[in-house]
Amino acid sequence: VHHAAAVGKGKGVLNDNKSINTDSYSGGYYLRDITKPMYSQNGGAIETYTAKNKMVSPGTLLTDSDNTWVDPAAVDAHVYAGKVYDYYYTKLGRNSFDDEGGTLKSTVHYRENYGNAGWTGTQMVYGDGDGSDKYAYLSGALDVVGHEITHGVTERTADLVYEGQSGALNESWSDVFGNLIENKSDPEWLCGEDIITPNIPGDALRSMSDPNKYGDPDHMRDYVDTTEDHGGVHTNSGIPNKAFYNFVTTSGVTRDNAAKVWYRALSQYLTSNSKFIDARNATIQAATDLFGEDSKEVTAVTNAWSNVGVG
Ligand SMILES: O=C(O)[C@H](CCc1ccccc1)CC1(C(=O)N[C@@H](Cc2c[nH]c3ccccc23)C(=O)O)CCCC1
Numbered sequence: 001v002h003h004a005a006a007v008g009k010g011k012g013v014l015n016d017n018k019s020i021n022t023d024s025y026s027g028g029y030y031l032r033d034i035t036k037p038m039y040s041q042n043g044g045a046i047e048t049y050t051a052k053n054k055m056v057s058p059g060t061l062l063t064d065s066d067n068t069w070v071d072p073a074a075v076d077a078h079v080y081a082g083k084v085y086d087y088y089y090t091k092l093g094r095n096s097f098d099d100e101g102g103t104l105k106s107t108v109h110y111r112e113n114y115g116n117a118g119w120t121g122t123q124m125v126y127g128d129g130d131g132s133d134k135y136a137y138l139s140g141a142l143d144v145v146g147h148e149i150t151h152g153v154t155e156r157t158a159d160l161v162y163e164g165q166s167g168a169l170n171e172s173w174s175d176v177f178g179n180l181i182e183n184k185s186d187p188e189w190l191c192g193e194d195i196i197t198p199n200i201p202g203d204a205l206r207s208m209s210d211p212n213k214y215g216d217p218d219h220m221r222d223y224v225d226t227t228e229d230h231g232g233v234h235t236n237s238g239i240p241n242k243a244f245y246n247f248v249t250t251s252g253v254t255r256d257n258a259a260k261v262w263y264r265a266l267s268q269y270l271t272s273n274s275k276f277i278d279a280r281n282a283t284i285q286a287a288t289d290l291f292g293e294d295s296k297e298v299t300a301v302t303n304a305w306s307n308v309g310v311g
């Protein structure tokens with residue numbers, strides 16, 4: 001089938017106008033972005049599907065006859081996946097979640113009344129919210145899309161076991177890159193703020209600057225021993241999240257350099273059963289590799305972990 005890149009338009013979840021990279025064919029347009037380096041290298045693309053509220057993935061590749069797209073959940077899942085691809089490629093030299101230009105597939109309208117999102121091991125899935133006004137379409141937040149795709153990156157690198165401390169590190173690395181990619185100037189480094197209670201401003205799922213605000217610990221002394229949620233992975237992530245926040249807000253440490261340290265730690269030093277102390281050592285080693293043992297980055301990352309009671 002002849003493929004040609006096209007640019008469509010549509011509105012996102014927050015009713016914002018977006019231009020959309022699509023793929024034209026004889027009958028219309030696919031929600032497929034074929035403009036990325038991965039396409040010319042190995043046919044990799046960004047593709048967005050609908051599950052039609054069933055529990056299926058990927059489901060049906062979305063098409064449109066006139067390249068004007070009217071499904072805001074799909075528009076944002078698609079455009080935001082493209083932004084996440086661009087970030088990893090240009091800032092960190094990683095070619096998609098698998099570093100082999102693997103196609104990024106997103107499925108929206110996953111399940112009924114699903115107020116969550118997830119990484120299935122090969123792709124992203126997004127629910128529509130839980131039927132109340134607690135959630136907007138989950139793909140409507142760039143930090144959520146970045147969070148989910150980073151689960152794919154983690155799985156192909158450190159492969160941190162999704163349980164206990166390694167699971168909390170897995171969660172934290174996703175919150176970190178979700179926020180780095182979203183790149184808001186908000187002082188609180190919030191998670192999911194764009195899709196939680198869309199009618200109430202200022203709330204979020206988690207805060208990296210003040211984890212306690214949402215009941216999560218910000219120091220090792222408050223680590224939560226629980227069997228809930230794979231050993232509290234979305235709660236105890238507050239401790240490494242606060243460590244990263246400390247690091248990235250240290251004067252002289254740039255977001256891009258903090259990202260390089262965190263990515264090098266994930267891809268070169270962390271392993272599946274790493275604990276918080278191993279993450280401290282991995283990020284110190286990564287900062288040493290990148291900036292030297294006497295650098296301000298090494299001092300900052302060491303202090304960042306000490307401040308949360310690790311090391
Ligand atoms: O990727 C993840 O870590 C979350 C999905 C975790 C998951 C793992 C295994 C099977 C199913 C789901 C999804 C997100 C999350 O943090 N979910 C939290 C909070 C949450 C959202 N919706 C919920 C509904 C019920 C309970 C908790 C939640 C969680 O699953 O804990 C990430 C960014 C926003 C949504």
Ligand SMILES: [Zn+2]
Nearest residue numbers: 147151171174
């Ligand atoms: Zn997660």
